[in-house]
Amino acid sequence: MSRPPLEVADVVRQHGDVFLQRYGHTLSGAQHRALRAIALCRTAALGGHITQCDHCGHEVQAYNSCRHRSCPKCHGAAQATWLAAREREVLETPYVHVIFTLPHDLSSLALQNPRQLYGLLFHTVAQTLQDIAGDPKHLGAEIGGLAVLHTWGQQLHHHPHLHCVLPAGGLAPDGARWVPCRPHFFLPVRVLSRRFRRLYLAGLEQLYGQGQLSWAGRCRARAEPPSWQRFLAALHAKEWVVYAKEPLQDARHVLTYLARSTHRVAISNHRLVALENGQVTFRYKDYQRGHRLRTLTLDAVEFLRRLMLHVPPRGFHRMRHFGFLAHRVRQEKLAQCRALLGQATRPLARGEIMDREAPKVPSGEPGAQCPVCQHGRMQLVQTLYRQRAVWDLAVPTPGLDTS
16 A cells, blocks of 8 residues: 555644643653654654665665554554464354444543543453353353454544454353354344443442542542432433444455454544645545545644544553453364364465465565566665664654655
């Protein structure tokens, strides 16, 4: 994919200082580091190298990536690595996609307590799916799946929701057979919604009782017990949105879909249209009007404010497995599932083995074919070292060279 003419990094470099003057005191350390990483990515500040063709002498200068998970330029490599590791774990059975969304009323509390509320979201969604699937009235089986946290909507508003992708069936309680779901139907969303709401509010009340929630700004008024109980009652009276898509019948499409979801960031560079007069214009998909593509223009500082809402806490895992796909039992359970489904582990073809052993070298990198003469090979001639203290937030961001 070609490099887009406009990048999120351009917005950060041009308007990041103004944004920090206005909102810097409200940002967490993780958000400060994300902002700096996006600005420094593939610049001289992070170092790099120079390669030269051994045939025609053509030179290529390349700077290092920041590898930050919130950077729009860096998730592609992580996605490919994850995909290569997961491609042999897909079962030959339909897969289902279920989405659990937190009510908007919880948004401000989640922004102040992301680790607690997002962690609770993972826990209660996994428990909800396993409880309902294990009920003999519904599926009566042990299930397993992958959950991925997204916190954004198309217009970058705070919209926390969990994407779950899992086989549309499970292991019978005695482990002797595979139990498929009904055709075109996995689990009743109304039942899932009720259980999800009950479990999440119970967990939220426990966090409150243990004093694990922080209160600031608009949330401070909810800290007192009477106000808190009214808040919980209002949440319990709402319908909590759970959406289940019809099972995907072709397992070959599952990994492609998973890869798109697992390493997605709030906005890709290719969605940006313009950066002019202190304003950013970007494309978004209008789901309320037939998924039509539209454009939205925001003040650059407001664009960055919305972008920083979606930086997860440091060390927080946005992707988790549960049930029989949990790490501690995955290999054993997958072997059991394959045996019951009559699916042998597919041996790699010779071409696939060669591709894995010798992956294609990116253009301009040492060992790659020269992009100019198409005959020579690029050789490393100079290493460019990273600037000192580049990640020290107490030190101003260094001058940036992206040439």
